[in-house]
Amino acid sequence: MRPTIMDASAAGSSVWGGLNSGVVLSLIAVLWTVVWQNLQHLQLHHFFKRHVGRHARRFAALVDPYLSVTVAEYDGGGRMRRADAYEEVKAYLAEATTRDARHLRAEGAKDADRLVLSMVDGEEVADVLLPEEAGGAGGGTVFWWAYSRPPPGQQQDRRWGGFGGGGGGDQENHRFYRLFFLDRHRDAVLNAYLPRVRRQGRAVMVRNRRRKLSTNISTTQFTDGGFMRSSWTHVPFEHPKTFATLAMDPAKKKEIVDDLDTFKKGKDYYAQIGKAWKRGYLLYGPPGTGKSAMIAAMANHLDYDVYDIELTSVHSNTELRKLFIETTSKSIIVIEDIDCSLDLTGARTKKNDVADDNKPNKSDGDGRKGADTSSKVTLSGLLNFIDGLWSACGGERIIVFTTNHLQKLDPALIRRGRMDKHIEMSYCRAPAFEFLARTYLGVEEHELFAAIGALLQEVDMTPADVAENLTPKSADDDADSCLRGLVAALEKAKEDKANGRGNDQQPEEQDGEVVVAGQSE
Numbered sequence: 380m381r382p383t384i385m386d387a388s389a390a391g392s393s394v395w396g397g398l399n400s401g402v403v404l405s406l407i408a409v410l411w412t413v414v415w416q417n418l419q420h421l422q423l424h425h426f427f428k429r430h431v432g433r434h435a436r437r438f439a440a441l442v443d444p445y446l447s448v449t450v451a452e453y454d455g456g457g458r459m460r461r462a463d464a465y466e467e468v469k470a471y472l473a474e475a476t477t478r479d480a481r482h483l484r485a486e487g488a489k490d491a492d493r494l495v496l497s498m499v500d501g502e503e504v505a506d507v508l509l510p511e512e513a514g515g516a517g518g519g520t521v522f523w524w525a526y527s528r529p530p531p532g533q534q535q536d537r538r539w540g541g542f543g544g545g546g547g548g549d550q551e552n553h554r555f556y557r558l559f560f561l562d563r564h565r566d567a568v569l570n571a572y573l574p575r576v577r578r579q580g581r582a583v584m585v586r587n588r589r590r591k592l593s594t595n596i597s598t599t600q601f602t603d604g605g606f607m608r609s610s611w612t613h614v615p616f617e618h619p620k621t622f623a624t625l626a627m628d629p630a631k632k633k634e635i636v637d638d639l640d641t642f643k644k645g646k647d648y649y650a651q652i653g654k655a656w657k658r659g660y661l662l663y664g665p666p667g668t669g670k671s672a673m674i675a676a677m678a679n680h681l682d683y684d685v686y687d688i689e690l691t692s693v694h695s696n697t698e699l700r701k702l703f704i705e706t707t708s709k710s711i712i713v714i715e716d717i718d719c720s721l722d723l724t725g726a727r728t729k730k731n732d733v734a735d736d737n738k739p740n741k742s743d744g745d746g747r748k749g750a751d752t753s754s755k756v757t758l759s760g761l762l763n764f765i766d767g768l769w770s771a772c773g774g775e776r777i778i779v780f781t782t783n784h785l786q787k788l789d790p791a792l793i794r795r796g797r798m799d800k801h802i803e804m805s806y807c808r809a810p811a812f813e814f815l816a817r818t819y820l821g822v823e824e825h826e827l828f829a830a831i832g833a834l835l836q837e838v839d840m841t842p843a844d845v846a847e848n849l850t851p852k853s854a855d856d857d858a859d860s861c862l863r864g865l866v867a868a869l870e871k872a873k874e875d876k877a878n879g880r881g882n883d884q885q886p887e888e889q890d891g892e893v894v895v896a897g898q899s900e
């Protein structure tokens with residue numbers, strides 16, 4: 380049976396002998412807290428510390444024999460990134476929480492029907508020291524974990540873990556778990572128990588991991604006059620696209636898959652050559668050629684999370700860096716339509732384009748970056764984001780940029796080392812079409828294949844358009860009718876082209892490793 384708090388108190392306060400009452404202990408603890416707070420308030424604690432500190436500590440140990448370790452949500456006194464230890468303790472305590480806590484917080488788990496539970500503010504749960512951790516003696520001792528956050532205005536107070544530097548009075552972010560234990564278990568707790576908590580917590584996290592699709596949202600905070608900031612918000616990543624359903628030349632597909640596999644296994648290699656464990660992919664080509672589909676396939680293949688950055692919602696280079704630091708490893712960081720998100724046209728050639736957080740970004744041709752957005756992210760900020768000093772923190776990240784207009788991008792942005800692999804996504808040719816016909820209609824061969832292959836050689840049609848034509852629209856549609864529909868669409872496109880209304884957008888080749896997807900040659 381689970382030991383009660385009375386057992387725990389009895390274990391530590393032999394001094395109290397017959398007076399072993401939880402009520403009396405609590406009363407004295409409260410009194411002590413009040414006295415201590417008042418002494419602090421009167422600034423008498425310096426005097427107190429100097430002259431009677433030693434006795435006071437002894438007295439404190441009698442009144443409250445528990446020591447504590449605080450595991451704060453953010454380390455380093457700032458709010459840069461959630462502390463791993465915090466996440467691990469949270470995961471570890473999930474089981475104890477389900478058993479003991481009265482008020483729980485629930486989040487979705489990997490398994491659609493399950494929930495991962497954690498404590499709400501102010502809850503406490505018990506856990507037990509294993510005999511082997513206590514060196515044979517003291518096994519079965521109960522510890523207490525409390526989940527809380529400091530009261531308003533006391534974030535700097537060391538009794539609450541000294542959570543300074545967060546700024547903005549963002550108390551929501553200053554949560555912590557605190558472990559209470561007796562002095563005689565100090566060694567066992569620090570050397571055996573806490574390491575086990577972290578280990579088991581990590582294992583639970585792996586078991587419960589649900590892949591996430593995150594994006595940055597802009598929030599306005601109304602503390603001290605109000606300011607905008609970006610933070611991540613996420614949903615489960617459930618895109619079904621895989622390389623098995625992505626139409627492209629098999630050799631090119633294999634090349635990309637091999638590249639991803641080599642990257643994933645490359646931890647030691649990257650360390651050996653002294654390079655941050657990350658890789659940049661540039662996907663370029665006309666709309667509808669499968670750039671976003673490729674990203675989903677990559678994420679599914681690697682089993683990574685996806686962070687989709689909307690640059691126009693990022694207000695400064697500093698904010699971009701903060702967002703980056705908050706990403707976890709094993710992730711793909713995506714910036715779609717990079718040419719539209721930022722005015723990068725030759726920007727780096729201008730001498731004054733430095734990482735200046737106060738410099739507003741310019742509007743692009745279609746006015747997308749008008750007055751409603753206030754992004755001050757500069758090209759330099761973006762370059763730093765990709766391969767600056769901060770880019771190495773965390774590791775195992777893939778950065779993907781997509782664009783429809785390769786020629787619009789500054790060469791500095793896409794040079795090797797930043798965007799290591801350039802992949803051109805192009806119009807659908809015969810092999811890609813045959814692949815789509817197999818996937819969409821289950822057809823291996825058909826008399827119309829030759830005609831369609833020839834038409835696709837003359838007309839530029841995206842895989843998205845071909846796929847749409849191959850999708851049955853009603854119960855009466857079959858392979859025959861879908862293929863005939865595609866022939867009709869291609870002939871119309873050919874006619875339009877002859878009349879000068881065709882698609883004149885051609886992908887361009889640039890320096891770098893180029894893989895052409897979806898083409899026959």
Ligand SMILES: Nc1ncnc2c1ncn2[C@@H]1O[C@H](COP(=O)(O)OP(=O)(O)OP(=O)(O)O)[C@@H](O)[C@H]1O
Nearest residue numbers: 624625626665666667668669670671672842843846
């Ligand atoms: N090569 C392909 N193989 C299979 N399906 C494809 C391929 N290319 C496009 N599609 C399908 O076409 C649709 C549009 O593709 P997608 O969104 O990936 O295009 P995109 O290149 O990202 O376009 P944009 O530049 O407008 O963002 C998706 O439903 C996708 O599944």
Ligand SMILES: [Mg+2]
Nearest residue numbers: 670671672715
């Ligand atoms: Mg896209």
